[in-house]
Amino acid sequence: MALTSPFPRIDGELWAGERRVTELVAEFGSPLYVYDAGVIEAAYRRIEAAFSGVDLLIAYSVKANSNLEILRRLKALGAGADIVSLGELHRCLAAGISANDMVFAGVGKTEEEMEAALDAGILAFNVESAEELQVLGRVATRLGKPAPIALRVNPDIVADTPHEYTRTGHGATKFGIPVDQVLDLYRSAADHPMLEIRGIDVHIGSQIMEPAPYEKALDQVLRLAAEARAEGIDLDFLDLGGGYGVGYDEEDGMSVEDLAAIVVPRVAETGMRLILEPGRFIVGEAGILVTEVLYVKRSGSKTFVIMDGGMTDLIRPSHYQGFHRIEPVVSRDEAAHEIVDVVGPICETGDFLARDRSLQMPAHGDLLAVHTVGAYGFVMASNYNSRRKPAEIVVDGAEVVLARRRESLDDLLLGETL
C-alpha cells in the first residue's frame, strides 16, 4: 500500500506504517509513543539531498529525542550527534555513534563532562563563554589531550519562534559569545598549547519557519571566519545549528531546500565543512502520542475530556503553549464536534494537551492521537505524581520494535532507600 502522509487515515482508522494504531495500543498499552521510522528517514534524506553540494555532517540534535533505537537508526543513515550532556554522550556511544562525529554544546559544561568527551575523542566542543574556554584549556592540559574547539557566536538576532523560550540567538539570552568578543577569544585559544581551533558555530533558536534569520547569522559567522583567517586562524568547519520548524497543524515546515540554496554556495566557496544540528525537523512529525479517554466531564460552560496521558507524558502544551493537532484514532462520524479542553489526570490546572479545541466528541474508552510529538515529547516526560513513563515503539513498515518498555512500579522506586 502507498502511505504518503505520516499516520494516514484509512477507512476511518489511523495507521502507523503498515499497522493499525488500535492494534498497537492493544499490544503495548496506553499512553503510548509511536514513531514511524520511514518518516524519520525521509526527513533525514531531505536535508542530506538539499545540502549535497557541500561537505556535510548532519549532527542530529539528541535532546529532541534520545531513544537508543532512534539514535541507532540515525547512525545507520550516516548521522553524527549534537550533544549537550554527559548523559547524551553516554547514549550516543551506546547507540554506536562515533565521538568523532559529535559536537558538544551547552552553556554549563562541567569538568567531568569535558574530561569524558575528551577521552571519547569528541569532534569539537562548541564553547559558549570565555571562562568555559579557560576551564577547558586546564582540563585538556591535565589530561594531556588537546581540546578541539569551535566558538558559539551569539549573533544578536531575534528569530521569530512561537515562544520566547525557544529563541537563543539574541543578546539577552544565555547562549553564545557576543560577536565583539569572538575574535579575541580565538586569539587566546590560538595561543593556548592545548586548545585546537576547529570551527565556528551558531544556533539561533528552534521552530523557525523562514530561512531569513539563518542568512543573517551566516553573514555574521562568515565575516568572523574571514577575519580569523586573515590573522592566520584557520577554521575547518562552520556549524549553523538547528531549529528548522515543522508543521504542527498540517502546514508545511521550513523549506530546507530554500535554506540550502542560500547556505550551500556561500559555505562551499570557503572550503569549510558544514555541520547542521537538526533535531525537531528529523523526528518531530514522526511521532504520535496515543492516549485513552477516561472520562468526559461537563462543568458549567466547559467540557473536559480527561485522558490517561497528560503533562507528565507531553509537557509542550503547558510549557511552551505548544499546539498539537489531536484527532480520534477511530473516526466517530456520528459524533458532533464540540469545543473541549483535553486534559490529563495530573493534579495541576496546567495539565492539558489542548484548550478550547474543536473535537469530534469522544467517549470513555476512545483513543486520541496527539500529533507531531516525535521531538521534545518523551524526552521531557517526568515521573511527577509518581506516574510511570509511557512505552515508546518504532514502526518500520509492518515491523514494530518496543524501543522502551513502559516503566514498572519498581522502576519508580529505583535508587531510593527505605
Ligand SMILES: *Cc1c(COP(=O)(O)O)cnc(C)c1O
Ligand atoms: C536544541 C538545539 C538544536 C536543535 O534544535 P531543533 O529546533 O530541534 O532543530 C541544535 N543545536 C543546539 C545548540 C541546540 O541547543
